[in-house]
Amino acid sequence: MSKETIGTLIIVVLKARHLRDKHSFYKQDPYASISLNGVTRRTKADIKGGQHPVWDEELRFPVYSDSSDLHRLLKVECWSKEPKADDMVGQGNINIEETLTTGEFDDWIQMYEPSGQARGEVYLEMTFYATGPPPVRRPSKLLPHDRLSRP
Numbered sequence: 001m002s003k004e005t006i007g008t009l010i011i012v013v014l015k016a017r018h019l020r021d022k023h024s025f026y027k028q029d030p031y032a033s034i035s036l037n038g039v040t041r042r043t044k045a046d047i048k049g050g051q052h053p054v055w056d057e058e059l060r061f062p063v064y065s066d067s068s069d070l071h072r073l074l075k076v077e078c079w080s081k082e083p084k085a086d087d088m089v090g091q092g093n094i095n096i097e098e099t100l101t102t103g104e105f106d107d108w109i110q111m112y113e114p115s116g117q118a119r120g121e122v123y124l125e126m127t128f129y130a131t132g133p134p135p136v137r138r139p140s141k142l143l144p145h146d147r148l149s150r151p
Helices: 097-102
Strands: 005-017 030-036 039-042 054-064 073-080 087-095 104-112 118-130
Touching: 005 030, 005 097, 030 054, 039 054, 073 104, 073 118, 087 118, 097 104, 097 118
Parallel strands: none
Antiparallel strands: 005 054, 005 118, 030 039, 030 073, 073 087, 087 104, 104 118
C-alpha cells in the first residue's frame, strides 16, 4: 500500500520552560525530539539551556492521507545531552487532527515523566500546508520580546 501525501506539517520547536534538571553543579544541555508517521527529527542541544532552553528550530514532516492514530499522533520528547547516554527529561503527545483542519497551532505541550509526573512544557508553533507550492514559515503569534526570552 502506498502512502499518499496530503501536505507538509511545519513545526517550529521554539522553547521550553520549567523542565526538570537533575544536575546540581551545572545546567543541562536539553534538546527536543519530535516523532510523526514513524519519522523522528530533533533540535540541536541548547548548551547550558537548563530548565528554560530556547531552540527556535524548524522541522518538516510529510502528512499522509491515512487518518489512523499512527499518522495523527505527534510525540514530543525532551532529552538532556549526556556524555554516555542521554537522559529523558519528559515526553508528551498531541493529536494533530485539529491542526490539519485549522492549519495552525501555537501552544505549550505538557511534558510528563513515564510515571505520569509533570516535567515542564514545550512551546510548538505548527502550520499545515496542503500539497501545493513550497511552504513558507509564517510569523509567530508571540510578541517579539517574549518569543525567545527565558522566564
